[in-house]
Amino acid sequence: MAVHSFQEHFDSLIDRDITIEPKDWMPDDYRKTLIRQISQHAHSEIVGMLPEGNWITRAPSLRRKAVLLAKVQDEAGHGLYLYSAAETLGITRDEMYNQLHSGKAKYSSIFNYPTLTWADMGAIGWLVDGAAIMNQVPLCRTSYGPYARAMVRVCKEESFHQRQGFEIMLTLAKGTEIQKKMAQDAFNRWWWPSIMMFGPPDAESPNTEQSVRWKIKRFTNDELRQKFVDVTVEQTKVLGLEMPDKDIKWNEARGHYDYGQINWEEFWNVVKGNGPCNKQRLDARRNAWDEGKWVRDAAMAHAEKRKARTAAVKAA
Amino acid sequence: MTNDKLNIIKNEWPLWEVFIRSKAGLDHKHAGSLHAPDAQMAIENARDVYTRRMEGVSIWVVESKHIQASDPGQSESMYDPASDKIYRHPTFYDLPDEVKYM
Ligand SMILES: [Fe+2]
Numbered sequence: 001m002a003v004h005s006f007q008e009h010f011d012s013l014i015d016r017d018i019t020i021e022p023k024d025w026m027p028d029d030y031r032k033t034l035i036r037q038i039s040q041h042a043h044s045e046i047v048g049m050l051p052e053g054n055w056i057t058r059a060p061s062l063r064r065k066a067v068l069l070a071k072v073q074d075e076a077g078h079g080l081y082l083y084s085a086a087e088t089l090g091i092t093r094d095e096m097y098n099q100l101h102s103g104k105a106k107y108s109s110i111f112n113y114p115t116l117t118w119a120d121m122g123a124i125g126w127l128v129d130g131a132a133i134m135n136q137v138p139l140c141r142t143s144y145g146p147y148a149r150a151m152v153r154v155c156k157e158e159s160f161h162q163r164q165g166f167e168i169m170l171t172l173a174k175g176t177e178i179q180k181k182m183a184q185d186a187f188n189r190w191w192w193p194s195i196m197m198f199g200p201p202d203a204e205s206p207n208t209e210q211s212v213r214w215k216i217k218r219f220t221n222d223e224l225r226q227k228f229v230d231v232t233v234e235q236t237k238v239l240g241l242e243m244p245d246k247d248i249k250w251n252e253a254r255g256h257y258d259y260g261q262i263n264w265e266e267f268w269n270v271v272k273g274n275g276p277c278n279k280q281r282l283d284a285r286r287n288a289w290d291e292g293k294w295v296r297d298a299a300m301a302h303a304e305k306r307k308a309r310t311a312a313v314k315a316a
Numbered sequence: 317m318t319n320d321k322l323n324i325i326k327n328e329w330p331l332w333e334v335f336i337r338s339k340a341g342l343d344h345k346h347a348g349s350l351h352a353p354d355a356q357m358a359i360e361n362a363r364d365v366y367t368r369r370m371e372g373v374s375i376w377v378v379e380s381k382h383i384q385a386s387d388p389g390q391s392e393s394m395y396d397p398a399s400d401k402i403y404r405h406p407t408f409y410d411l412p413d414e415v416k417y418m
């Protein structure tokens with residue numbers, strides 16, 4: 001087949017909603033876009049463990065501690081599913097780690113904000129995992145097979161994440177005056193960064209069109225953001241908290257809630273590395289990698305010893 | 317940087333494909349992959365990565381480099397010969413309604 005017929009074949013698979021698999025021919029840019037998106041997604045899961053890991057030892061009860069531990073462990077799993085999906089495209093795990101640790105790779109900006117109180121564990125589960133789910137559910141039908149299958153697994157596990165967060169918020173919101181204040185404060189701080197998670201507005205997101213054409217993305221940033229705003233406003237009523245955005249208003253004509261101006265300058269600033277915790281997060285990642293070296297070495301030495309032992313037994 | 321990178325790549329643990337039997341009586345099904353120094357640790361890691369919610373009762377791992385795959389570019393010559401042999405399916409045969417349980 002000539003290159004153009006490879007391209008035609010690929011396009012026709014995409015048009016017919018037939019999944020692309022690792023050994024199929026694919027355009028270079030499709031591969032590159034996927035490697036970037038999947039590895040960034042994996043990095044986000046891994047770095048995403050840090051703000052919550054911060055509270056595991058200080059969880060207010062054994063139940064909350066077990067739950068938070070399980071959630072953070074799930075996020076590690078999500079990172080691993082996604083790294084291996086990216087590896088099917090020809091990048092190695094170590095290249096991806098290198099990109100993360102050298103600061104070259106991006107991860108979701110949301111994780112560069114600090115977790116100041118226990119209520120932040122509620123707000124993160126409810127809003128951050130909630131926004132992630134909104135993003136991830138359509139990715140279960142993304143055109144690249146290994147990515148789609150990883151996302152199915154991820155989405156199955158995510159729903160408890162959001163529920164446990166909402167439960168924390170609800171408990172605080174129905175608690176003492178101080179607890180309720182704490183919940184509201186966490187909501188206020190996490191709301192705007194959460195709706196920024198969907199990425200820049202469609203008009204300023206030049207890659208969206210191509211990604212939608214390739215069926216990597218199924219909805220645009222603004223479409224997903226609107227969906228998230230609509231469901232969150234309703235959930236806020238259940239909590240009895242105030243929306244942090246005073247411009248939230250039902251728009252009868254659109255059938256959606258209107259919302260206020262997002263501070264995109266802040267968003268780009270955090271993306272560029274100047275958020276409140278960018279340095280801290282990256283340092284924590286690097287330390288974990290460096291200080292884990294002896295464990296990796298020990299595991300390798302153990303494997304070699306075991307191999308030698310087995311060989312000796314066979315020879316005897 | 318380059319030296320560093322070569323060093324790292326040399327140290328990367330081998331990649332393993334993980335297959336899980338979700339319950340007794342079913343086939344092992346591909347679940348995903350992971351890195352581990354040897355087969356035993358690959359199984360232990362697979363337990364943590366792929367069966368945190370009782371998704372399995374048995375795990376197989378095989379080093380990815382040992383998997384041989386068919387070539388998708390040859391799908392036509394591989395699978396098309398079967399497409400005109402509809403007589404291999406039970407629905408090809410018209411039997412009178414009186415014949416039950418066949
Ligand atoms: Fe996750």
Ligand SMILES: [Fe+2]
Nearest residue numbers: 075129158161
């Ligand atoms: Fe999550």
